Amino acid sequence: MPTPEDAPDVAEGDLTPASDGRIPGPRGLATRNRLIECTANIVAVTPYSDLRVTDVARAAGTSPATFYQYFVDIDAALLVLATQTTAIGAELAGYIKNRRWRGKAGYDSARELVDGFLDFWQAHLPVLRVVDLLTEEGDARFRQARVHMLNAITRALADAIATSKPDGTPQAIAPMATASALVSMLAHVAAHREGMEHWGIEVPQVTEAMTRLIYWGVNNPRVPSS
Amino acid sequence: MPTPEDAPDVAEGDLTPASDGRIPGPRGLATRNRLIECTANIVAVTPYSDLRVTDVARAAGTSPATFYQYFVDIDAALLVLATQTTAIGAELAGYIKNRRWRGKAGYDSARELVDGFLDFWQAHLPVLRVVDLLTEEGDARFRQARVHMLNAITRALADAIATSKPDGTPQAIAPMATASALVSMLAHVAAHREGMEHWGIEVPQVTEAMTRLIYWGVNNPRVPSS
DNA sequence: CTCCTGTCTGACGGGGTGTCAGAGGGGAAC
DNA sequence: GTTCCCCTCTGACACCCCGTCAGACAGGAG
Numbered sequence A, B: 001m002p003t004p005e006d007a008p009d010v011a012e013g014d015l016t017p018a019s020d021g022r023i024p025g026p027r028g029l030a031t032r033n034r035l036i037e038c039t040a041n042i043v044a045v046t047p048y049s050d051l052r053v054t055d056v057a058r059a060a061g062t063s064p065a066t067f068y069q070y071f072v073d074i075d076a077a078l079l080v081l082a083t084q085t086t087a088i089g090a091e092l093a094g095y096i097k098n099r100r101w102r103g104k105a106g107y108d109s110a111r112e113l114v115d116g117f118l119d120f121w122q123a124h125l126p127v128l129r130v131v132d133l134l135t136e137e138g139d140a141r142f143r144q145a146r147v148h149m150l151n152a153i154t155r156a157l158a159d160a161i162a163t164s165k166p167d168g169t170p171q172a173i174a175p176m177a178t179a180s181a182l183v184s185m186l187a188h189v190a191a192h193r194e195g196m197e198h199w200g201i202e203v204p205q206v207t208e209a210m211t212r213l214i215y216w217g218v219n220n221p222r223v224p225s226s
Numbered sequence C: 001c002t003c004c005t006g007t008c009t010g011a012c013g014g015g016g017t018g019t020c021a022g023a024g025g026g027g028a029a030c
Numbered sequence D: 001g002t003t004c005c006c007c008t009c010t011g012a013c014a015c016c017c018c019g020t021c022a023g024a025c026a027g028g029a030g
Helices: A026-043 A051-061 A064-070 A075-096 A103-123 A125-135 A140-163 A177-190 A191-199 A203-219 B028-042 B053-060 B064-072 B074-095 B103-123 B127-134 B142-161 B177-191 B193-198 B203-219
Strands: none
Touching: A026 A051, A026 A064, A026 A075, A051 A064, A051 A075, A051 B064, A064 A125, A064 B074, A075 A103, A075 A125, A075 A140, A075 B064, A075 B103, A103 A177, A103 A191, A103 A203, A103 B053, A125 A140, A125 A177, A125 B127, A140 A177, A140 A203, A177 A191, A177 A203, A177 B177, A177 B203, A191 A203, A203 B103, A203 B203, B028 B053, B028 B064, B028 B074, B028 B127, B028 B203, B053 B064, B053 B074, B074 B103, B074 B142, B103 B177, B103 B193, B103 B203, B127 B142, B127 B177, B142 B177, B193 B203
16 A cells, blocks of 8 residues: 555656646756756856855746746755765765775775765865755755765775774774764865865875875774773 | 054954944944854854844844944854954864874874864854855855964974874875874864764764874874885 | 646745934033 | 033835746647
8 A cells, every 4th residue: 555656657766746746747847957957057156155046047048936836945956966966976985895905905995085085076066065065054955965975985984994904903993983084084175175275285195195094094003002 | 664553452452443444432342242242142043044134133132234334244243253263273283282192192192182173163163163164155264264273283283293203204295284184084073073973973983083093194104115 | 729737927025135314322521 | 511522323225036926828639
């Protein structure tokens, strides 16, 4: 008896109902996509606070009322973009799984992770900026998208840490904790990359530094006994 | 010949002109402070996007027009709070200067830094959230305040790294780069502390992990030769 | 051709912003 | 105590964007 729906196989998995509850047909979906696309274009060149439903609608060649037919507010449109982007970001875990993490190979793995992470963030900068913004504003949906992305990476890294037990170290620590700290570092540097460059800090050097810290985090060198 | 001002020694160093260009007298300053205080109270319980000049004015028992007498917009009022807070934050560098950074003592220094940083951020959470927010929005004034704070800490840490040359390591790296990465880690974890707890990650463990990473960053253990 | 369903929009009430010109009040001078 | 003046405050307004109707429009089925 659950979901006795005839559940039509939707092409893009988008069976999102419009504001009046009905599911849009092909023409409606087209405008909806056009609105999303225009939102992406505008958010790329406009700070979030200056985003106007009016502008998005105008860019898409429709009226504001049409926008509200498909989204309750701009955030709803942005959430679509955010979900797409963070889904891609979650695949950054691929830089961690099934890699070698000890010695020279491990160091190389770490560098590829750092580069991959920074490149990804750079490529999706406008959307990720909005994600960070609304997460900080307390929007649960955006936080979930963000956590979904970062957690996939963190878990993978924690696995790598837990697996790569070197030197029979007895000083181990919760792998998720170290992984969280390292992913935090990556996320913050990626988000403030421009600011750092602007302030005279060379990103390649920070890349190198983060590579080392990750290597250390995974391989857990000796620390003073408490 | 510079500043031929009679430069009255203002109590709080606040010779901020009002919107009409005139410098407020005692009564005006009082309302101005009251407005700032009310802004702080409201921002503590309201997401930034819901901050209304109207509400602040009402809380201060004045009219919105009065608010605009002293600030061009809410951001201007928030900037005062932000500057105060980040000035305090810059003093976190005290957890770094004149400390020992090798061996057990170094490990303890690292932990104190982490604890101090997290405590500070927690204590000033609402304002720092706004600082992060507006920095991300591209507001140069807030970014400057933020950078001023974090950079003081980063510089101090870089000094510690440069000074504590262990084991005659030839693999050294730009100290500012490592310091930037570590401070980024601290800032991100501090800002997302609640989110992490909410997601089942234990902060004490992350504290431990960050302590280690800082210790490693400062003492620069061996990495594979490239 | 016609109808009907899905799609779009003009027009409007509501609320916050930012700006006047002018009202109000407190202290210095007498 | 009274007057006067300047600092301080505010009511009122125009503006803009939001979000929501009821109804106009289009294009495929019959």
